[in-house]
Amino acid sequence: MSYRRALLTRWSVRDRLAVLVVAVTAAFLVGTVLVLLAVSGQATAMAAEHGADAAVVLTNDVPADAPADAAVFPLTEARVAGERHTVVGVPAANPLGLDPPDGVAGPLAGGPLTLAGPDATLTRASAERAVDDPFPDGWLVTDAATARDLGADRALVVRGADSAVPPRGAPLVGALAFFLAGTAGVLETLGVVCAGVAVLVGVVAFSVTRMTVRERRSTLVALRATGASARRIRLLVAARAGLLTLAGAVLGYALGVIAPNAAATAAVRLGLPVGLPITVDARAAALVGALLLALVCVGALAGALAARPVVRGAPLDDDTDAASDARGWPGGPALLPARAVVPTTATLTVFVAFVLVVAALGGVLGSLGATGGAGGVVTEPGAVHPVDSHVPVAYADELRRSGVAASPEILLFLAHDGRAFPARGVDFDAYRAVSDADLVAGRAPAASDEAVVGADLARTLGVAPGDSLALGGSTVSAVATVDIVGIYDAPGAADDHLLVSLPLARHLEGVPDGAANVVRYGGARAANGTIAVLGASAPERVARGEPVTLRVRLRNVGDAAATRTISASFDGARETRTVALDAGERRVVSVDLAATAAGTHTARIAGATRRVRVVAPGTLTLAPLPERGPPNASLGVTVGTVAGERVDGARVAVGPRPNGTSATNVTGADGETRVRLPATPGRYELRVVAGERSATRTVRVVDGAARAPGVRLTVPDRVSVFGAPRATLRVTNPWRTPLERAALVEGPGVERTTTVALDPGAERTVTAALARRPPGSYDVTARVGNATARARYRVTGDARLANALAASGRDAGGVGTGGILARAFGNLGLVLATLLGLGVLMTVGSVVATFADAVQARRRDLGVHRALGAAPRWVVRTVLADAARIALPATVAGVVLAWLALRALSWAGLLTAFGVRVAPSVPLWTVVPVAAGTFALALVGAGAVAVRDARRDPSQLFGGDR
Structure with missing residues (x-):
């Protein structure tokens, strides 16, 4: 085996552990990239439908000529009847596709309007506002020439947007641009995190490579003495460090993809919602590949620096750092080299900065769109x-x-x-x-x-x-425009x-x-429970002997199950109910009380009062009838009772006629009959008699009157400010011909139109939900053809719900206060916690590498002590004591340097996520835990090395491959 191959591929156990440390570091980096890209991608997808194809810029003058791809909307202030209004002029051609109004459109209706501007006073006709114009309701919209003549001194320049995030101005729909620009900020913040991770990789690679160089110094010196150049030696050592880092990066890639998904899978099995899709697409693969390549380069560079002791000077020069034997500062380490404080400080600084950035970034992502606060x-x-x-x-x-x-x-x-x-x-x-x-x-x-x-x-x-x-x-x-005040x-x-x-x-x-x-x-x-009263209702009229049904709508606004006792009373009768509701549950509770005495009585339920009229069971009622009809028309009449029964044998008469008689018909078993209206126009009384009971209505006979349906509109007499009232329109067709009419219900927050088609004698009910309104009286109008019905109801304040909400005890966040990203992605904090765990592991690994290098530099001293009888426990205690002396100033310096660096980056705008400056703060109550955790990590790293070396044979501490 050649010396080149041996140096590059002969890895010790320590080298393999270094690969694992680099792998954890790379896994953290990969996992962070994938999570943040998933957050950004999901946010962008959520806002994709809210993009804009135009942008607006506010200028402090009115350009005489519009740019080729833009339109100028002059702006000015004008007074109309003493009130100030913003006036905007619409040019003939514009990207918004708006037509200039023929006059002045806006909230002022009526005849001609006189506008007093800075330069002129002009009178223009009142025009109708375009439905789709994008200007605030309070603005007056006119043509561009009129706005210029009034004295426009600024303008809105609107141009088509070539990008979803226009580089200048504001997009007309900003949600998509917000999330896209926010993504860019997140990636910039990611770049800062990556720089810190590169420091850790450099520390690991430098420490491990320097130990290798120290152990093989004699071999490397011999190579130089026999002709190997310093450059070749440096390249070989750098290549070795690069290979170690490459192996760690490849393994870290796999771990970084697996860990967040494994956390999400475990969370789902534990019942925690996690909806963030973490995948590797082309964009993520390119970014991750570039970052891992950068880590390999950092590792190779660190290896080249570690080779300096054997490549500088003459081949046989002794480059032992004698100065490293000094303690470095009063109270400094007694055995370990004081220089270890530098890589330790760098490692702990990165860790503290990482914790602060992740905490701040998680807070931004988790609180985006949130509504938290005390209460x-x-x-x-x-x-x-x-x-x-x-x-x-x-x-x-x-x-x-x-x-x-x-x-x-x-x-x-x-x-x-x-x-x-x-x-x-x-x-x-x-x-x-x-x-x-x-x-x-x-x-x-x-x-x-x-x-x-x-x-x-x-x-x-x-x-x-x-x-x-x-x-x-x-x-x-x-x-819109705003003035910053x-x-x-x-x-x-x-x-x-x-x-x-x-x-x-x-x-x-x-x-x-x-x-x-x-x-x-x-x-x-407040003292009340968390079950609030949303509204109460009672019938306006009931038959004597029938039950009066009182209803109350309840909601538990608290975070836990609660109970409340509901009391109801009517005309001397009382009843109580105990209601148990889960957190957030709604329920309608009904209580039936007997109506025993005729007259108008007060019903009470859950503190709300309603007036109920008790009448005889046989009191006659009539189905809705039109107010007027044509002469000689046949009109259908349905007679019933308040108890809901149809009346048989009731006599129905319309009159008197001019000869003093009335047209009389009798109802059948279904309570229905028909009468013919008089031939002579006028006002007539329609009278129904059944035994001693009677009912009357007034009907007008009008020449040429259209046949209108009968309409009856009902709304609650009173509702709570927290209730949503409902209007009920009952429509009948009393004529012999079919009717088809447009039915319109208008009221607070509603304008519902529907077509009603009725066969002769048919009936239909139309309902409309009215908007919640502040306390006061409100009118509701219904129109069916030319028939009109009106009703009024009153909204009353109800402090009970306010007290219940205040008593609910919801802390910061409360109902629905989670950020838009956290709510959309589920338990985002769990995934971030996984990344935090990887960050802890990579910090421990870096500290272990640092202290392993420091201990190895004193291995001969440790060997001497062990050979002279020092126990392994002494080695551990001595190394831990020195580690504490190194870690204490390194921890303090790390906290201070991390805070200063991140504050500086935040101030420079380099730490921004979705428009929010990631401004890491270290409150006093968090300084001690962060510092203690950092100090503990350093001791754990040093302890791992001390225990390993204390168990070794003394002879092995004097040299050899470790």
């Missing part, structure tokens, strides 16, 4: 993520009435000039009440087009109070947000009026 959050039940949630802002009003700070918020994902950043729609005073945000410059926003920016994001975007930004929509196509400081990712007004956020996200994605509330606690 809890209200979201829409069943929403996959708070972005999908729509809850009434009234929730916050009720919480505040109960003394709990609350903030309605809308989540936005935006991009500007190629940078991703998160934003929120908030009421800033309410936001400050539930967070630690503190205004440090400027003032709080006072208008819907004003915003404040977090201190970190202000540095990222390069903005300050007095600047203006053009914004695109988040998941809908939209355009203040800078705030807040902990964590909150410092990287742009806070805009709720109305503007609704425009950018498409959230309905009166709603928000979430309502965050403070950490107050």
